[in-house]
Amino acid sequence: MIDNSQLPTPNSQLISSLGEQGLLKLIQPYCLPHTIGDDGAVVRVRSECELVVTTDVLVDGVHFSDRTTSPYDVGWRSVAANLSDLAAMGAQPLGITVGLSLPPALPVVWLEQLYIGMRDCLARYGTGIVGGDLTRSTVTTVAITALGEVLPDRIIRRSMAQPGDAIVVTGYHGNSHAGLQILLDPELGKHLTATDREILIAAHQRPQPRLDILPLLVELSAGRVAGMDSSDGLADAIVQICRSSGVGANIERNRIPIDPALDRFDPNTALESALSGGEDFELVLTMPEPIAAQLVARLGVDAAIVGRITEGLEIVVVDSEDRSTSINFDLQSGFQHFSR
């Protein structure tokens, strides 16, 4: 997917040698036409639609590192995370802006690969870069704002879950976390086949935002759908939805889809990874049971109804023998950026 023909600069050239004009020239081919050259970009929102806007900041050493993520994958992942937020709101993408802070000693080829990764992910979902800013810093930082549009009655919110709703997960959870572990310590994946390793690593490096769910919901006349994406983990998403909606949930532990590759990676931690791993960028949605059943049937083996929304504020996890187990849904998990 990395098109090396677009890399005319020698690997050794540094950002500092180009100047801002040179950098802008370098970046321009990766932006949508007619969006550069003014103080802002003009974007058309369909007149009957609402605008949805979401922002993510990724920092070198916090959200990515050369050890586990190539610049191409930093680009892909940062775009995917933002498009996933749009999908979680029910919105189709209109474009992104990219605010970059770069150390002067960064190789130009790093920047090019970043943009190629962003462009490839954006192109897959029919959208592109409409604006941005570029400045020097001591640490590489990628701040992306994604813009989307959604018809008012198709907005997906965390707060709209109702007792009786089925809880749908749109795909496997835990793979991204396992992929990262393998990247950090390849020994951990030595017992796996190359295919299994690739599945888990790809989940980390090239997550696929679930914008494909939106036309399906339209097709199924889904009506009210609550939910969010699972960027901070499946358990966190369920907790957030329950908290926002003032409801509880019954989760059937054995119905949480586990990728066979994740199970082979470590059967003892597979469920825990699926619940708390994070960064799978799947959707966790609640909707009336019949719609949920049709959606899952359309999505295939990795999607599932994993439980039901209940009255009250308790989240109960049940195993196959119908024993209730308390899994520690730590409300703080995923929120430790500053104390880690």
Place this chain on the structure above:
Amino acid sequence: MIDNSQLPTPNSQLISSLGEQGLLKLIQPYCLPHTIGDDGAVVRVRSECELVVTTDVLVDGVHFSDRTTSPYDVGWRSVAANLSDLAAMGAQPLGITVGLSLPPALPVVWLEQLYIGMRDCLARYGTGIVGGDLTRSTVTTVAITALGEVLPDRIIRRSMAQPGDAIVVTGYHGNSHAGLQILLDPELGKHLTATDREILIAAHQRPQPRLDILPLLVELSAGRVAGMDSSDGLADAIVQICRSSGVGANIERNRIPIDPALDRFDPNTALESALSGGEDFELVLTMPEPIAAQLVARLGVDAAIVGRITEGLEIVVVDSEDRSTSINFDLQSGFQHFSR
């Protein structure tokens, strides 16, 4: 303007002690209601309008420092810069998103003051914060994306200047640059009155984006207006407009408005500061002469017609004795972030 009643935290408390949940709780009061709590914010764009989007990244040590800019002013200036870009496109603000990267050892009070400064500037222009992201980093970075709306026939672009157009500047240039010099070395301002010093320093710390120009243009039925803001300096703006429009300009040096305070700061460098100082966040607009004359009459003493757009690609600066002088319009000025 700084409301100290909103500062319940002791000065010594650090970002790292709050955790992300605590930080979100702290920030929430500064955001518009109903915008927090989902994966994205929902914003209404008037159905007949286009969306305008613009992004700026400000980095500690590059764009601001504790020496010259309080956290309140960092907030004010970063918002003002983005609203100025909207004004330069002819767009009314709909809201901003704030992507923050913060060192764990940053005092909480710094963050609060930043948000109060952002909120005060936004409130003055009838808008607010609709979303954002927050993460740790080794360097404080503020990435703002501003959203605005504009009727298609009122979009201001750099590329729309035509020969014969009058060139309007909406206010004094050079004051911000002089204010920064005084902040960096107070000795330089010792010969000024306190009022003069305050005028120059306020221009740097609390720039006023010229959103007030937009209803005036509507009132005057201005029609086609070209232009941009002068964030990189008045000279740079004229060069950019000429380049984008494929035209030249005749500038009358003596018609460039110079604040008496700037003249008293240093009469020898006042014009140079006005041309190349930057960060005044005024507008440089071109439009037919009769409209320009009415606009300047409405704006008062600090606005002026400083010249005319010409055919050809030359920019000529003329003095009061009608002698042509070549001022060095260095195309690279303002683009040296990486080589400075």
